[in-house]
Amino acid sequence: MSTSEVTDPSTIAEMEETIARISSHKGVEGVMIMNRQGAMIKSTLEDKEQTTAQSAELSNLTAKASSVVALLNPDDELKFLRIRSKQREILVSPEKEYILVVIQNPNAVE
């Protein structure tokens, strides 16, 4: 339902291409694209429930990280967020209108 927000077919094609390219990297478990409010636009993750819960939490975290950055310097802006756990790594790349999230297993990446 939220995909209707991204109606331009060339945008959708670009999105699919980006997701395909990133997903083909070794160790990448999932790629998610969501808007700044946390609504999922596209996700390669199979577990839909988990995806929804994650996207809400991640956009929340992104907003918080943005405010921490602004706290240090109001002119600054968040460029990238890297959450590393024992088993995997979540990479968050916020843009003006959307947030790109990649979940990868850093141990698999050489």
Place this chain on the structure above:
Amino acid sequence: MTTSEATDASTIAEMEETIARISSHNGVEGVMIMNRQGAIVKSTLVDKEQTKTQSAELTNLTAKASNIVALLNPDDELKFLRIRSKQREILVSPEKEYILVVIQNPNESE
């Protein structure tokens, strides 16, 4: 006042040594050590108010990131958090009893 929690002299010495070592790296703007509740144990930042606000926000952020990690897999745990902005980079390394935070300018460190 919160430094009384780390009363062991050797712990304090180790802390000072770690902070000195990290601070000497090219581009490092500040090093903060706080407990899991967000209270500052040691900080090299000059602005005390900003330090306090930051530590509260960062502890909050660390807790949120921990949540997200546990969401994906309850066995997993947060190891590292890297917040990259246009002008600087905030590195958060949570441990059992404390959180180590380093603020650096990534453009300077080669």
